[in-house]
Amino acid sequence: MIDETDRKIIVALAADARLSIKQLAQRVELSSPSVSERLKRLEDRGVIQGFTLDLDTRMLDYPLQAIVRIKPLPGKLHIVQKLIEEIPQITECDKVTGDDCFVARLLLRSIEQLDGILDRIADKAETSTAIVKAQPVKRRLPPL
Structure with a gap:
């Protein structure tokens, strides 16, 4: 369902959902447009359903x-x-x-x-x- 690059994106966002596209692209070693497209596909497929806060x-x-x-x-x-x-x-x-x-x-x-x-x-x-x-x-x- 997801490939290794998608997994890296998900793991990075789970650690810090506030990463900019540029920062995320640097972490997963892709261009910003590629990361944006992958994020859109992950959201469209329902893998990523939203971004949230972690509150104490x-x-x-x-x-x-x-x-x-x-x-x-x-x-x-x-x-x-x-x-x-x-x-x-x-x-x-x-x-x-x-x-x-x-x-x-x-x-x-x-x-x-x-x-x-x-x-x-x-x-x-x-x-x-x-x-x-x-x-x-x-x-x-x-x-x-």
Whole structure:
């Protein structure tokens, strides 16, 4: 799906998405127009879906993170999914197989805030919560 040059471009951008086309071209040893064309093709094919920020959420007054497993009660799956989508403190959520239907990551200012969020879905789903102590592996690229 990608060749070695595309891999080099992706790795360079994963390390610093703010690289200019010129800087990126120098790193992967291509001309700027060639890198621009490859970037466009990677975006058009959906390999690169966007560029993002890496924030320290503690600096934004979110000192706590929680992982919540959510198991909707019978007949409540779509209602629970809509609620999850509407709660801004849920920054990521996966729909999964197994006993639970959803695994969500929340950013929180306090344990009390967690209680308020969980109360919103308590009559529609069972939850199991774990407070994140540390994140030894942050989101990263898979082996390319």
